[in-house]
Amino acid sequence: MKRNDATPIFLGVTAAVIAFTINVAIVAVPVLVAHGFNTLTQASTLDAVIVALCLVVLGHGGAMSFTGVGIDGTAVLPPLGLTLVFALVCGTTMLRTGRSMTLTEPSGALKRGALTALGLILAGFGISYALMATVSSLLARTPGVQPVTVSAGVSALALAVIAGAAGLMASLVRRSSDSAPRVGLLALVSEQYAAALRSIGVLVLGLFGGTAVALTVWMVIRRDAMLSVHRGLEPDLFGTVALVLAALAFFPTMLVWAVAFVCAGTVTVGSNTHVSFEGSLTGVLPAFPILGALPEPGRFSPWVWAFIAIPALASIAASVFLAMRTRHFDVRARVVAWLTYAVGSLLALTVIFTLGSGSIGTAQLSHVGPQFTSLMLPVALLVLVPAALIAGWSQTGLDSWVLGKARAGRTYVSERTASLRARVEEAENKAAETERGDDDSRASERVLEQAEAEHSDAVAAEEAEPDEPADATALEGGSEAPLSDDHEQENAPALTRDSD
Numbered sequence: 105m106k107r108n109d110a111t112p113i114f115l116g117v118t119a120a121v122i123a124f125t126i127n128v129a130i131v132a133v134p135v136l137v138a139h140g141f142n143t144l145t146q147a148s149t150l151d152a153v154i155v156a157l158c159l160v161v162l163g164h165g166g167a168m169s170f171t172g173v174g175i176d177g178t179a180v181l182p183p184l185g186l187t188l189v190f191a192l193v194c195g196t197t198m199l200r201t202g203r204s205m206t207l208t209e210p211s212g213a214l215k216r217g218a219l220t221a222l223g224l225i226l227a228g229f230g231i232s233y234a235l236m237a238t239v240s241s242l243l244a245r246t247p248g249v250q251p252v253t254v255s256a257g258v259s260a261l262a263l264a265v266i267a268g269a270a271g272l273m274a275s276l277v278r279r280s281s282d283s284a285p286r287v288g289l290l291a292l293v294s295e296q297y298a299a300a301l302r303s304i305g306v307l308v309l310g311l312f313g314g315t316a317v318a319l320t321v322w323m324v325i326r327r328d329a330m331l332s333v334h335r336g337l338e339p340d341l342f343g344t345v346a347l348v349l350a351a352l353a354f355f356p357t358m359l360v361w362a363v364a365f366v367c368a369g370t371v372t373v374g375s376n377t378h379v380s381f382e383g384s385l386t387g388v389l390p391a392f393p394i395l396g397a398l399p400e401p402g403r404f405s406p407w408v409w410a411f412i413a414i415p416a417l418a419s420i421a422a423s424v425f426l427a428m429r430t431r432h433f434d435v436r437a438r439v440v441a442w443l444t445y446a447v448g449s450l451l452a453l454t455v456i457f458t459l460g461s462g463s464i465g466t467a468q469l470s471h472v473g474p475q476f477t478s479l480m481l482p483v484a485l486l487v488l489v490p491a492a493l494i495a496g497w498s499q500t501g502l503d504s505w506v507l508g509k510a511r512a513g514r515t516y517v518s519e520r521t522a523s524l525r526a527r528v529e530e531a532e533n534k535a536a537e538t539e540r541g542d543d544d545s546r547a548s549e550r551v552l553e554q555a556e557a558e559h560s561d562a563v564a565a566e567e568a569e570p571d572e573p574a575d576a577t578a579l580e581g582g583s584e585a586p587l588s589d590d591h592e593q594e595n596a597p598a599l600t601r602d603s604d
Contacts, residue, residue: 112221115201116228120264123197123229124236127190131163132156134349138342157244158251163187163353164237164263166256170465171248178252181462181472184356187263194267195274198229202275222272229268234261296430296437300444303426307449307487308456310418311363318411319362323397330396337391351394358394360460361473366411367486369479373398374468380478381408387468415486422449423494431498442495449487454480 132153139152158168163186168179205221237260241251273290290298323330339347361371361379370380373395377386383403389395422445430441454476461473 112205112224113228115205116225116230117232119197119201119225119268120229120232120236123194123264124233126193126197127163128156128160128240130189130193131159131186134346135159138346141342154244154246154249157240158249159186161237161241161244161251161256163190164256165259165459166237166241167252169250169252171250175465177463177465177470179462179464180255181357181464182259182459183350183353184360184459185353187459188356191263191267194229194233194264195271198225198268198271199275201225201229202272226265226268226272230261230265233264234258236260296433296441297444299426299429299433300441300448302429303422303445304448304452306425307418307422308452310421311415312359314414314418315363315366316359318366318414319359319397322362326397326399330393333391333396334393337393347393350392354392354394357460357473358397360456363415364457364460364474364479366414367479368412368482370475371473372471372475374472375470378475381411390464390469412486415483416490419486419490420494423490426491427494427498438495438499442491446488446491450484453483453487 135152135156136149139147139149162168162179162182165180165182165187170176170179202222202225206215234257238253238257241253241256244251290301293301334344334347337343337347364371365379365381368381370378372378373389374387378384379386379399381404384399384401386398386401389398426441426445430438433441457474457476457479461471461476463470464472
């Protein structure tokens with residue numbers, strides 16, 4: 105790995121410029137292409153650039169202020185798909201920056217001053233990125249649309265710091281070799297906190313993975329409603345592409361709504377509306393095709409409560425994972441790990457639900473997303489109850505007893521399987537030998553039968569051969585017996601002399 109001799113702050117600033125430029129290009133290029141091919145629009149290229157910068161502000165979680173454009177008030181509802189793309193770009197950029205420096209010894213340990221260098225890189229990256237986002241929000245101002253500058257800067261700073269820290273930690277990962285051990289992603293974190301963070305990851309991945317599958321199936325079922333809204337807009341080719349990209353950017357936001365729904369919470373899509381296990385009550389919604397996936401108004405079947413199995417199973421899996429990770433810890437480390445898991449899980453889910461909620465103006469869509477008043481209690485129960493039960497179960501020592509029984513049972517099953525396999529192989533070998541002996545005996549019998557058949561054919565041929573016919577003179581009644589061939593040959597010279 106090449107060594108980078110630049111100062112850490114300069115590396116952070118350079119990484120921020122690269123990441124922010126890429127993020128702006130990700131939004132600006134499709135907007136400018138759509139504007140160039142749209143022959144019906146009266147907007148200028150500058151207007152398209154302003155729209156792109158406004159989308160950048162929204163993608164970072166910033167707020168927009170609208171006046172006299174059909175929406176009055178502040179809009180804060182980030183398209184989380186775009187937010188995830190921005191975070192991925194920031195994390196990847198910091199990953200490459202961290203790998204460009206020699207921060208670890210050959211043994212895998214951090215060099216002296218490595219943590220200070222990492223902190224300076226992250227500080228330079230976050231501050232520079234937030235300043236560029238703030239400048240962009242100042243440039244993207246029109247009489248009717250004005251980004252909230254403070255919100256744009258703070259949200260960009262938070263995204264840059266979180267994604268950049270993850271990228272820097274990932275840059276320290278090293279594979280194991282003959283001379284150095286493996287260095288994991290959480291190498292800078294103590295064992296109890298690392299176990300808690302991994303368990304939180306299991307919870308979030310299980311919860312969102314299971315909900316994503318359920319949401320995808322539901323959207324396939326509701327495809328006719330979404331296509332109906334799409335056809336009503338009558339978009340051209342580039343309009344269709346823009347709507348598809350917008351739907352992809354908004355899908356993670358709807359996934360957050362679905363997670364709140366399966367956790368027995370309530371999701372609102374405007375004033376006097378709700379979607380929960382009790383039923384659906386929706387009003388007039390924006391003409392956005394993906395919103396056609398929302399259920400029709402009415403009461404749901406009681407079977408809808410089966411969806412609560414998704415968060416319950418995810419919570420149980422995360423708690424079991426943490427119990428397995430901490431079974432060799434002392435009591436204090438276990439308590440710290442379990443408390444970190446409980447608080448961290450609730451905090452992580454709260455942040456995610458906050459990102460998936462917001463408002464669009466002050467009228468009908470004044471609140472969109474999960475309702476925290478109806479959501480936090482079921483979420484707390486789904487996280488804390490399995491954690492408390494499994495933590496208590498692990499403290500009693502029953503986990504070691506169960507694991508021992510499980511290992512013994514697995515060993516017994518393996519031994520019985522091996523014994524059964526050996527008996528089966530032995531029986532197969534005996535059957536093969538018996539079949540081979542039967543084949544040899546049948547071959548011998550066939551040879552004997554063939555020899556006997558040939559002998560019988562020879563005897564029958566000899567018996568069936570006719571006698572040689574008698575001499576003609578003997579048949580006429582002569583008294584002399586017919587001469588043999590030898591006698592005829594002996595008399596042949598005498599007959600010749602007599603004739604002479």
